[in-house]
Amino acid sequence: MTSPLEQKKIRITGPSMVTANRTWDGVVIYRTASQSWSADLSDAAIVRTSDEARALLTESIADDIGAIGAYIAPVEIKDSGKIKPGNLREHIRSEGVTIDLPVPA
């Protein structure tokens, strides 16, 4: 099986993070700077160069037991330093669906 790292060249154009889903329950998680995972985007390790992104993704993918489907996604860093999702897809993954659920959580 060809690894995702070999399949395509990694290039980022702005601040990014690595996100995945937790294996046992599928919850959205983010790779942290301490080589672990957090369900909180504010804990995500931020990378700013393609080499950093490749390194972060490599170590993330290596954790095959803890996480599934790791990939690099853009983030926006606010003036306050707060990390925000960089696109609608990641916004929905981070904040939840944009509709009211049929049964309130």
Add this chain to the structure above:
Amino acid sequence: MYAYDELDRTIINERVSEFRDQVKRRLSGELTEDEFKMLRLQNGVYLQLHAYMFRVAIPYGTLSSKQLRALAHVARRYDRGYGHFTTRQNIQFNWIKLAELPDALADLAEVGIHAMQTSGNNTRNVTSDQWAGVAPGEVEDPRIWSELLRQYTTLHPEFSFLPRKFKFAITASDHDRAAIKVHDIGLRLYKNEAGETGFEVLVGGGLGRTPFIGKTIKPFVHGHDLLSYVEAILRVYNQYGRRDNIYKARIKILVHELGIEKFAKEVEEEWLQMRDSALAIDDSVIEDIRSRFSYPAYEKLPHMPEELKKAAHDPHFEAWRKNSVAPHKVTGYSIVTLSLKPVGGPPGDATADQMDAIADLADKYSFGEIRVGHEQNLALPHVARRDLPVLWKALDRIGVATPNVNLVSDIIACPGLDYCSLANARSIPIAQELTRRFANHETANMIGRLHVNISGCINACGHHHVGHIGILGVEKNGEEFYQITIGGRADEKAEVGTLIGPAVPYGEVADVVEDIVEAYLALRARPDELFIDTVKRLGVEPFKERVYATR
């Protein structure tokens, strides 16, 4: 209802045990995700944006009340209290935990439900007319043949690793409610001039990136030859279908590239070699399947009972009855469609409480049987007409009596970007806004039959190509845009809709649909000329002009 035999129960229970072991090995790290992925997909488990998604098969859209209660239990115990009925008569749970999936499968297995053939490059859950067995004028119950195909395709070793997924749909009525022309193989059961029952076989239909309407490959195949003929098609596809390009791997592409004549010739040659093999079906096989379907002990009842005459004075009841109640093959009974399209609600969703309540009502008023339609609504197939008024009140109390069946707010929509990892744009909020815009029942009724279909990406799970108005979400520079088509239809006159112009942003979609509907109301020849017929008569230009004149 079809009663599973010991072999079916053994297969289902063994599959639960296998999957329990596979999940255990995955969670311990003994299996990598690469090794596990195909195994989970063979049990209907996808990874979506927020969690795993669990798709459960509902063969030919038929459920018992006991099975519906089991689905409600799964929704409540393992998910977030609701499920989503799909355009392939399945149900999906959006928030399920991998670690709990074997228990959920085990609970479903107790009532004969599983998740096989809901994913992967195999023959998928066979779909059929949700009114099968009760529709007036039907040649015979197509579920007997659907069940034959289910048994034949389940775990078929030769067809478990096809170039791509493969979908069957069967109808036995003149009016096609199963969308057979947009399936890999569509089967229309009918009687020929000699009075023999057999199938018109269509092949190569499908939506997605490259939509095609299925082509007739053989005008009549006798029931005895159904399996051998279908196997011949699958063999030719398995041999020649492309495995190098996922976008060109469906049988529709092969049929298109070879041409239907050449493809048919290949199939015929293959078929003649196996026609008289073990696949030739003996009458006893069909009779055995037929005998395992139980049908209600209908009473002799009047067509117009007193209860119905009295209720006809209530305009709210009448509004519901006109849209939701259809004729039944047995005098005194009706088929009742339950709208899962409330104003402002996500199309096709039902809560666990609603499922339990519907199961109770099915026991009380429909001989314990429920149907799922590809339009993402449910149906009670055997309701005595005297019970319609009291049933209506009960359905209304649980929110499934919105009088909009087949109207503009009866929208088919995929989960879209709110849930789906493939989606580019949201579908559900668009549908919700449209249901609010067309919430006035009198207006919707005056507009008449109009099918709106929404997909959040080109994979077309919302069947947008065959919506009278089709809406396709695309992404442009990080923003959601939507392409609008009109003139599509999924019935016996199936057609792919025509794009009316450039995509419009998220915030303008509902306005555009309103413009199209207003144009239709101004252009229709008579009040009873349906939207789809006006588009057919005039083409898309007048609608295009209306939509883009001010944009």
